[in-house]
Amino acid sequence: MFIRRNTFYLRRTALSFSTNVSLADKARAGSHKRWTRRQRKSAWTDGLSWEERLADAVTPLWRLSYEEQLELKQNNQQKILSELSGSLSADLRSDFTAPATAKPNFSVLSVLPSPVRDGYRNKSTFSVNRGVDGNPKTVGLYVGTGRQGNIVCVNADHLLNMPEKHKLVARCYQDFIRLSSLDPCLLFHTGGHWREVTVRTNAQGHTMAIVYFHPQMLTAEEVAVHKEELVEYFTRGPGSACQLDSLFFQESTMTRCTHEESPYQLLHGQPHIYEEVLGFKFRISADAFFQVNQAAAQVLYNTVRDLCVPVTEEGASQSKTRGTLLDVCCGTGAIGIIASPRVDRVIGIELIEQAVRDATHNAAFNNVENCEFLPGKAEVVLPALMTQLSFGAGVLTAVVNPSRAGLHPRVVRALRKQAAIRRLVYVSCKPDGEAMRNFRELCCAPDQEKKLTGQAFSPTLAVPVDMFPHTPHCELLLLFERYQIKLRRNISPCFDFWDSAHA
Numbered sequence: 001m002f003i004r005r006n007t008f009y010l011r012r013t014a015l016s017f018s019t020n021v022s023l024a025d026k027a028r029a030g031s032h033k034r035w036t037r038r039q040r041k042s043a044w045t046d047g048l049s050w051e052e053r054l055a056d057a058v059t060p061l062w063r064l065s066y067e068e069q070l071e072l073k074q075n076n077q078q079k080i081l082s083e084l085s086g087s088l089s090a091d092l093r094s095d096f097t098a099p100a101t102a103k104p105n106f107s108v109l110s111v112l113p114s115p116v117r118d119g120y121r122n123k124s125t126f127s128v129n130r131g132v133d134g135n136p137k138t139v140g141l142y143v144g145t146g147r148q149g150n151i152v153c154v155n156a157d158h159l160l161n162m163p164e165k166h167k168l169v170a171r172c173y174q175d176f177i178r179l180s181s182l183d184p185c186l187l188f189h190t191g192g193h194w195r196e197v198t199v200r201t202n203a204q205g206h207t208m209a210i211v212y213f214h215p216q217m218l219t220a221e222e223v224a225v226h227k228e229e230l231v232e233y234f235t236r237g238p239g240s241a242c243q244l245d246s247l248f249f250q251e252s253t254m255t256r257c258t259h260e261e262s263p264y265q266l267l268h269g270q271p272h273i274y275e276e277v278l279g280f281k282f283r284i285s286a287d288a289f290f291q292v293n294q295a296a297a298q299v300l301y302n303t304v305r306d307l308c309v310p311v312t313e314e315g316a317s318q319s320k321t322r323g324t325l326l327d328v329c330c331g332t333g334a335i336g337i338i339a340s341p342r343v344d345r346v347i348g349i350e351l352i353e354q355a356v357r358d359a360t361h362n363a364a365f366n367n368v369e370n371c372e373f374l375p376g377k378a379e380v381v382l383p384a385l386m387t388q389l390s391f392g393a394g395v396l397t398a399v400v401n402p403s404r405a406g407l408h409p410r411v412v413r414a415l416r417k418q419a420a421i422r423r424l425v426y427v428s429c430k431p432d433g434e435a436m437r438n439f440r441e442l443c444c445a446p447d448q449e450k451k452l453t454g455q456a457f458s459p460t461l462a463v464p465v466d467m468f469p470h471t472p473h474c475e476l477l478l479l480f481e482r483y484q485i486k487l488r489r490n491i492s493p494c495f496d497f498w499d500s501a502h503a
Contacts, residue, residue: 076472210248398421
């Protein structure tokens with residue numbers, strides 16, 4: 001049984017809303033100039049619909065063609081990398097007369113496009129708050145900020161980057177909490193219970209939903225009644241239209257907490273869903289990290305693998321490359337497992353214990369026997385591990401894939417200190433943030449005061465990958481090396497193809 005709702009259809013050439021607001025007319029007038037910070041701020045007063053305001057907040061580039069989006073992203077990456085080159089040039093000059101920005105002195109490939117541009121997200125989190133009509137049991141995404149006190153929760157049915165299944169689960173969850181006798185939890189200190197819902201899907205269409213709930217002063221028996229109602233709604237009631245493969249429930253008195261802090265309770269279905277990337281299958285738990293765009297993840301991981309363990313032009317890809325791959329912030333082990341056929345050994349480090357369990361399972365599930373995954377903070381595990389790797393590790397390559405907060409300074413120091421690392425690949429979702437500090441510390445001259453010892457790395461190749469169509473963001477892969485080489489001698493032929501294709 002499907003719940004009747006106004007349906008929003010949003011396309012580049014034909015957009016219509018039940019409110020009779022046509023986004024197409026305004027999209028035709030859109031341009032690169034329109035997408036500016038100043039004009040985004042003025043969107044509150046220029047007559048835009050709530051749907052347009054949300055689209056501008058979540059997918060700011062939705063008015064541009066995909067070719068225009070890639071051009072804008074390329075320019076952004078060039079600017080970031082120019083800043084890096086300028087700062088490194090200044091560090092190398094005693095008089096500090098180098099310009100603040102300079103053209104990158106290393107190769108920067110064109111942005112690798114996403115194979116899928118619409119409905120690509122495999123994970124979405126929907127909030128609960130007051131909607132446009134004032135109903136506090138509205139499920140969607142926020143327009144406005146808590147600081148300004150103007151938050152409005154807007155249904156996300158029209159967003160280009162969100163798949164239909166996610167929208168359906170959000171609509172059903174909204175109907176469920178509106179039927180519930182419990183209030184929503186808008187602010188922890190004001191009471192209420194129903195909070196966010198996270199939806200995860202895979203390429204096969206399997207669906208996992210995680211409902212977050214604040215128990216407040218309810219007893220375990222009282223909470224159990226509402227859990228039963230939730231299961232009933234999504235398995236035999238109107239929510240059965242979602243065809244959930246997994247339904248989780250987490251009681252939490254904090255904004256975010258791990259499985260160890262507050263266990264995810266499986267109310268219905270299977271404990272995991274699986275995703276396939278480059279011929280390997282990966283188990284996804286409720287709180288496990290996985291790239292949000294599966295199709296583009298295949299482009300990303302294939303590129304990371306070629307950067308970490310290049311394929312030589314002589315055809316050496318048929319034989320295993322000696323040495324060890326160190327995978328820092330490895331998540332569920334995707335990079336290490338995908339690269340494992342090319343190396344002798346993979347060692348992964350990951351903070352989240354459930355992710356480590358998933359990574360270990362993934363290796364066994366794929367019959368990969370040369371991977372080992374260690375739980376703990378990288379800044380704690382890595383320095384001790386480096387001492388062990390100093391003896392007999394052979395060729396040592398590192399790949400790091402940290403959060404937006406970047407690498408801890410102790411991790412950077414440990415990487416700098418390990419002379420056996422000749423090649424390092426940095427995967428960054430926000431290279432103009434804290435990652436920039438990491439780049440500079442990896443490449444600066446030895447600094448005893450900062451405890452940055454060992455030979456400096458040098459950036460030799462940058463590859464942007466578009467993981468997030470319709471947004472200004474993309475993933476940046478930076479290859480750092482400690483010796484002078486001719487890139488085309490060692491880089492896989494596919495990089496030559498990209499060079500010629502995007503010249």
